[in-house]
């Protein structure tokens with residue numbers, strides 16, 4: 001489970017969905033692993049406005065990850081704007097180290113095993129072999 | 142939860158969930174070619190769109206567009222394990238009627254060959270309503286794709302006026318390691334050679350949609366139909382929340 005995925009998840013119980021306490025889910029006993037994946041700087045640029053930064057910072061603190069910028073980066077921080085790269089095609093702009101770090105954090109840092117806990121009802125969802133399971137026992141549906 | 146609801150769930154557990162869990166590897170081997178309508182829908186999305194693939198199976202649609210982010214889900218953990226390999230997307234195990242996402246957050250959703258596995262109209266409408274609720278109210282849209290009753294020219298030959306709720310056998314040939322092959326067949330159990338221990342037949346439940354039924358279900362779910370049509374034995378529709386622009 002990628003860190004980015006957590007930005008789009010909440011508790012699966014109907015009674016929790018609209019509760020602010022159910023987002024984000026809280027990782028517990030998480031074992032992290034870096035899974036290398038193809039770097040796409042424009043993907044990072046496009047996805048960034050969708051990331052709820054305060055929630056991400058909270059999650060990262062819980063996971064012991066310290067390399068999160070205090071504020072959501074501005075688009076201009078993602079690409080090198082020096083004279084060398086001025087005036088060239090969008091796709092050929094040189095991404096900054098910050099963009100590479102965000103790629104590493106959002107897409108390559110994964111929870112291999114552990115739990116995701118709902119802050120509203122306390123229900124725990126298991127993550128095994130990198131895959132989270134949100135099936136509920138029938139009395140909770 | 143009322144009794145019909147409970148019955149529907151139990152029935153689907155036996156005739157949909159257990160079957161896919163068992164046949165995951167064979168099923169996956171036969172499902173790799175994306176349908177053109179689905180491909181077109183996914184490729185038309187602006188870069189950076191965020192969406193869902195509900196009932197993702199082996200995740201074959203996760204290969205179509207790598208410039209959007211898709212969170213795929215399925216009930217079968219064996220299928221999700223296969224789907225999870227397609228970067229940059231994500232895959233998780235979840236029930237269609239209890240998805241772990243917040244309302245109003247996604248640009249798009251696809252639900253391909255999934256709604257037809259739900260065994261009552263109420264559950265099908267509830268599933269569609271659940272998908273629409275997750276979309277952004279202003280411009281979110283969902284592509285829904287289901288098996289058609291009207292498929293006279295297919296090898297199954299079903300057509301207008303026939304029963305819409307059917308069990309379709311999946312024959313898994315295996316065990317002794319030779320001719321490992323899974324395939325769909327219209328014939329039922331009786332045609333399988335009882336002495337052939339290498340064959341195992343799984344019955345999958347389908348609701349075959351008649352013309353116009355998918356659109357009716359979308360409206361009953363409180364949605365709007367933006368576009369709809371027929372593609373190779375299937376009905377499809379692009380739906381949006383009712384207050385769509």
Ligand SMILES: [Zn+2]
Pocket residue numbers: 011012013016022118119120121122123
């Ligand atoms: Zn909860």
